Amino acid sequence: MLYGSIEAGGTKFVCAVGNEDLEILHRESFPTTVPAETMAKVIAFFKKFETELVGIGIGSFGPIDIHEESPTYGYITSTPKLAWQNYDFVGAMKKEFSVPVAWTTDVNAAAYGEYVFGHGKGLDSVVYYTIGTGVGGGAIQKGQFVEGFSHPEMGHMLIVPHEDDSYKGNCPFHGNCLEGMAAGPAIEKRLGKKGADVPESDPFWTIEADYIAQCVYNTTLMLSPDVIILGGGVMKQQHMVKKVHEAFTNLMKGYVKTPSLDEYIVTPALEDNAGTMGCLALARKVALSA
Amino acid sequence: MLYGSIEAGGTKFVCAVGNEDLEILHRESFPTTVPAETMAKVIAFFKKFETELVGIGIGSFGPIDIHEESPTYGYITSTPKLAWQNYDFVGAMKKEFSVPVAWTTDVNAAAYGEYVFGHGKGLDSVVYYTIGTGVGGGAIQKGQFVEGFSHPEMGHMLIVPHEDDSYKGNCPFHGNCLEGMAAGPAIEKRLGKKGADVPESDPFWTIEADYIAQCVYNTTLMLSPDVIILGGGVMKQQHMVKKVHEAFTNLMKGYVKTPSLDEYIVTPALEDNAGTMGCLALARKVALSA
Numbered sequence: 001m002l003y004g005s006i007e008a009g010g011t012k013f014v015c016a017v018g019n020e021d022l023e024i025l026h027r028e029s030f031p032t033t034v035p036a037e038t039m040a041k042v043i044a045f046f047k048k049f050e051t052e053l054v055g056i057g058i059g060s061f062g063p064i065d066i067h068e069e070s071p072t073y074g075y076i077t078s079t080p081k082l083a084w085q086n087y088d089f090v091g092a093m094k095k096e097f098s099v100p101v102a103w104t105t106d107v108n109a110a111a112y113g114e115y116v117f118g119h120g121k122g123l124d125s126v127v128y129y130t131i132g133t134g135v136g137g138g139a140i141q142k143g144q145f146v147e148g149f150s151h152p153e154m155g156h157m158l159i160v161p162h163e164d165d166s167y168k169g170n171c172p173f174h175g176n177c178l179e180g181m182a183a184g185p186a187i188e189k190r191l192g193k194k195g196a197d198v199p200e201s202d203p204f205w206t207i208e209a210d211y212i213a214q215c216v217y218n219t220t221l222m223l224s225p226d227v228i229i230l231g232g233g234v235m236k237q238q239h240m241v242k243k244v245h246e247a248f249t250n251l252m253k254g255y256v257k258t259p260s261l262d263e264y265i266v267t268p269a270l271e272d273n274a275g276t277m278g279c280l281a282l283a284r285k286v287a288l289s290a
Numbered sequence: 291m292l293y294g295s296i297e298a299g300g301t302k303f304v305c306a307v308g309n310e311d312l313e314i315l316h317r318e319s320f321p322t323t324v325p326a327e328t329m330a331k332v333i334a335f336f337k338k339f340e341t342e343l344v345g346i347g348i349g350s351f352g353p354i355d356i357h358e359e360s361p362t363y364g365y366i367t368s369t370p371k372l373a374w375q376n377y378d379f380v381g382a383m384k385k386e387f388s389v390p391v392a393w394t395t396d397v398n399a400a401a402y403g404e405y406v407f408g409h410g411k412g413l414d415s416v417v418y419y420t421i422g423t424g425v426g427g428g429a430i431q432k433g434q435f436v437e438g439f440s441h442p443e444m445g446h447m448l449i450v451p452h453e454d455d456s457y458k459g460n461c462p463f464h465g466n467c468l469e470g471m472a473a474g475p476a477i478e479k480r481l482g483k484k485g486a487d488v489p490e491s492d493p494f495w496t497i498e499a500d501y502i503a504q505c506v507y508n509t510t511l512m513l514s515p516d517v518i519i520l521g522g523g524v525m526k527q528q529h530m531v532k533k534v535h536e537a538f539t540n541l542m543k544g545y546v547k548t549p550s551l552d553e554y555i556v557t558p559a560l561e562d563n564a565g566t567m568g569c570l571a572l573a574r575k576v577a578l579s580a
Binding site: 137 | 414
């Protein structure tokens, strides 16, 4: 018995299969090009395991249609990646594999991985952010994704520009929203080099930490979760979590008594496996409830 | 068979009893002074109906302890109203009445009222804000309050100061957070008169609408609810909803396709009864599940 996982990101697709204990047995990545090409590789990957496959979990870049009663349920909808606009992802998988398919956003899948296996284990309410090429967020409360007319798009929340930051932001919609100011491309355009090449001593990291702390502050006030997990490339800078803690404390000014910051604002326990583990766990959930 | 409702606000307590159909039969208000005085009136009110009372729903000003396993569950905790700090509200009611008691924030109760009887009826995900003496928010998804380590404190989210507004904000914690810039006292301190006396033509309302729209924008991105209900004194200005719609459209710039704004950003269907109706519905829920 095997579970399948598809982490469908804007740059690459990571496919994996796991056993009953959700141990990852095989994993392969394919570049995200056009559906015909990328999906052929995805389907070929899972065809090798078809006889044992009992469920597939997909965490996809978005926006996506998550409403089961909608005629376009399972589609990627208005993505700027034109080749993937209105692509029937779940339908493509269901056509090839007669197993239940779980369908959510890539960041929700990572949140679910941490909820089941990582820093959210045993907690009621978990929020996960990825701060990298873009900024995305997902929230889970008592096993349910926080959602309504659609899935959240937390990365585009408003932030207050830092007084020492003259950058105007690069979000094509909102300019200086969180993603426009704090995602990897904004760092690179602002400083002329990638974040990974910006030394710890650069004063910019104080500005970046302030933006991330504003996000964590708003999340605390809006959702009051048990834990906020910060993933993605920017948070691989080891010094960032502490800077975010400091900036968060300065913003909150003691108004809300959160759990200890070392347990409340953390990086992913599963590191880069959160998405795959979340998709496997969702595959198991959908298979068991089918 | 009667259900009891206590809307415990910072200015007044509204007590009510309703029948099986949650029709309000009796209602009385008492000023919020000190617990000994106010609660004596609350208890005397319900004693008149004690033989028929089967459950009580309380929506209280906060912060409050909502964790059932906590030793201070049912307490008002670190409120600036010193006489009510660490007050065991649920304990005081349970001591006098041997019926199940539901316990949540005042704004969650109003959200629940709209969820069961108002603009949230039949929807999965509802957010309610009150914009008056303070700003508070509550969210419900599939019958559960959105919460984690505590209840939300949405009114203190960060907002970007409007370019035509030089007011520095009056939140004692955060200065120019949403409550510090947009609640009734901030309007009065800024303009030298109460919001109710500021004419529709005053350009300030465009600024106020921008702040409320920032709140609605962030809420849309964080929770993606089915409806956002705006209550409280400020929204009694009939012209405000339309101004908020316009400001929201300007902020969102088409990024997220929300439901039609006339159905998505609305004032309470229950008007000032949302809190009482919510408490009655919570009383019924807790009585039926006891």
